[in-house]
Amino acid sequence: xxxxxxxxxxxxxxxxxxxxxxxxxxxxxxxxxxxxxxxxxxxxxxxxxxxxxxxxxxxxxxxxxxxxxxxxxxxxxxxxxxxxxxxxxxxxxxxxxxxxxxxxxxxxxxxxxxxxxxxxxxxxxxxxxxxxxxxxxxxxxxxxxxxxxxxxxxxxxxxxxxxxxxxxxxxxxxxxxxxxxxxxxxxxxxxxxxxxxxxxxxxxxxxxxxxxxxxxxxxxxxxxxxxxxxxxxxxxxxxxxxxxxxxxxxxxxxxxxxxxxxxxxxxxxxxxxxxxxxxxxxxxxxxxxxxxxxx
Numbered sequence: 001x002x003x004x005x006x007x008x009x010x011x012x013x014x015x016x017x018x019x020x021x022x023x024x025x026x027x028x029x030x031x032x033x034x035x036x037x038x039x040x041x042x043x044x045x046x047x048x049x050x051x052x053x054x055x056x057x058x059x060x061x062x063x064x065x066x067x068x069x070x071x072x073x074x075x076x077x078x079x080x081x082x083x084x085x086x087x088x089x090x091x092x093x094x095x096x097x098x099x100x101x102x103x104x105x106x107x108x109x110x111x112x113x114x115x116x117x118x119x120x121x122x123x124x125x126x127x128x129x130x131x132x133x134x135x136x137x138x139x140x141x142x143x144x145x146x147x148x149x150x151x152x153x154x155x156x157x158x159x160x161x162x163x164x165x166x167x168x169x170x171x172x173x174x175x176x177x178x179x180x181x182x183x184x185x186x187x188x189x190x191x192x193x194x195x196x197x198x199x200x201x202x203x204x205x206x207x208x209x210x211x212x213x214x215x216x217x218x219x220x221x222x223x224x225x226x227x228x229x230x231x232x233x234x235x236x237x238x239x240x241x242x243x244x245x246x247x248x249x250x251x252x253x254x255x256x257x258x259x260x261x262x263x264x265x266x267x268x269x270x271x272x273x274x275x276x277x278x279x280x281x282x283x284x285x286x287x288x289x290x291x292x293x294x295x
Contacts, residue, residue, distance in 0.1 A: 001036075001040060001050055001051070001052050001053070001065075001067070001286055001287060001288070002052075002053050002054075002055050002064045002065055002066075002067045002092075002097070003033065003036055003037075003040075003052055003053065003054045003055060003065075004029065004032050004033060004036060004055050004064060004065045005029075005054070005055045005056065005057050006029060006055075006057055006060055006061075006062060028274060028278055031274040032065065032274050032275050032278075035270070035271060035272045035273075035274055035275055036065065036272075036275070036286075038270055038271070039270040039272060039283070039286070040052060042268055042270050043234075043244070043268065046236055046242055046266075046268060047236035047237045047238055047240070048234055048235075048236045048237070048242065049236075049237060051100065051101070051104060051290065053096065053097050053100050055094075056094065056096065059091040060088070060091075061088065061089070061091050061092045061094075062088070063086070063088075063089050063092065063279060063281075064092045065275060065279060065281075065285075065286055066127070066279065066281045066285040066286060067092065067097070067286075067288040068125050068126045068127055068179075068284070068285055068286075068287060068288040068289075069082065069084060069089070069092075069124040069125045069126075069127045069128075069177075069285070070082050070084055070089070070090075070092050070093050070124070070125055071093070071097070071125060071288055072125050072126050072131075072288065073101075073105070073107075073288065073289070073290045073291050073292050074133075074158065074291050074292075075133075075291045075292075076109075077106055077107045077108045077109055077292060077293065078107070078108075078109045078110070078111060078158070079101075079107050079109070079110045079111070079292075080110075080111050080112075080113065080125070080154065080158070081093060081110065081111070081112045081113060081114050082113055082114065082122075082123050082124055082125040082128075083113055083114045083115070083116045083117040083121065083122045083123060083124075083150070084114075084117065084122060084124060085122045085124065085144060085145045090114070090117065093114070101290075101292070103295075104294060104295060105290060105292035105293065105294055105295060106292055106293045106294070106295055107292055111157055111158075113150065113153070113154065116147075116150055121147045121149070121150055122144070122145045122146065122147055122150070123145075123146060123147055123150040123151060123154060124145045124146065124177065125288075126179060126288070126289075127145070127177035127178070127179050127281075127285060128140055128143075128145055128146035128151070128177060128178060129146075129151065129154070129178060130178045130179050130182050130183065130184050131160065131184065132184045132212060132214075133291070134186070135212045135213075136159055136160045136161060137160060137161050137163055137184075137208065137212060138151065138154065138155050138158075138160040138161065138162050138163065139163045139165075139178055139182060139184070139205070139208075140162065140163070140164050140165075140178050141164075141165055141166060141167035141174070141175050141177075141178045141181065141195075141196075142164055142165070142166055142174075143174040143175060143176050143177070144174070144176070145176055145177065146177075146178065148162075148164050151164060163204070163205060163208050165196050165198070165201040165202075165204070165205055166196070166197045166198060166201060167181055167192075167195040167196050167197065168195060168197050169195065169221065169224070169225065170221045170222075170225065175195055176280075177281075177285075179229070179230055179284050179285065180224060180227065180229050180230050180281075180282075181195045181224050181229045182229050183229055183230070183231040183232065183233070183243075183284065184214070185214075185231075185233035185241075185243065185264065185265070186233060186241060186264075187213075187214055187215060187264055188214050188215040188216070188217050188260075188261075188264055189209045189214050189215070189216055189217065190217045190219060190228070190229060190231060190261075191205070191209070191216060191217070191218060191219065191229065192218070192219050192220065192221060192223070192224040192228075192229055193205070193206065193216075193218050194218075194220060194221050195221060195224060217257065217260060217261065219253075219257070222252070223249075223252045223253065226248050226249055226251075226252035227245070227246050227248055227249040227252075227276060227282035227283070228245070228249045228252045228253060230245070230246070230249065230281070230282035230283060230284040230285060231243055231244060231245040231249065231283065231284055232244050232245075232283065232284040232287055232289065233265060234287070234289065240265075240266070241264070241265040241266075242265055242266050242267070242268050243261055243264075243265050243266070243267050243268070244267075244268045244269075244283050244284070244287070245267065245268075245269050245282070245283050245284075246269060246270060246271070246272050246273075246276060246282045246283045247269045247270060247271040247272070247273075248271075248272075248273060248276060248282075249269065249282060249283070250267065250269035269283075270283065272286070
């Protein structure tokens, strides 16, 4: 997780991120740091290992708090680097982050996909793809930030099977990142099936999830807009699973949904409203989960 030093509304990403809303609050950075620190404290209080890297003021990277878009970590020691839509987000790939990871974890292979930025072709990490790491399935809704050919290239190199589809929000705009409309956990999948525009594609996604042995927990478009799809299941140091989300997402869920989710794992939620509003991302976007072996 990247602790922000100059968090702000990013006009470059707002062109296709309908979740962003610019605020005139002069204390956005201060509030974002407070929300970030509180979030990390809640994770650590539940025995979850968090590697925090302090961001740098230069170069200015207003969205650095969302590292999962430019890097992902995989079992076996592989790191992937991804091409980013917004030019100012490409500067988030800072050496100090790599140095911190390499000091703590074992990695012997880096696959760099960033050259496709030169062709305006993008695949924004585990924002563009929601990975079922156990079943080796990569779910992805195609958008200006998620190229199907590059998705297939990643899957070939990482050993995943691609499941591509189209998804729109309530306004009919393409969902910019797959991880705002679905979350894959060990035994279930939280997903906004309503957002998948084609009946055949929706049926294919449902079939894939069901055949993978996981239960579908559907959410509505309204719940998706409140980041109920932007969740991540993590494991603490004792091997206990937790589902992590924002407080806004948690409060959008029905009592029945909360009860069902709690039957699989405990829930951790934290108030990150400033980050969600200005950044257009939520709890899952703030965490780049590490599957590398610790040194």
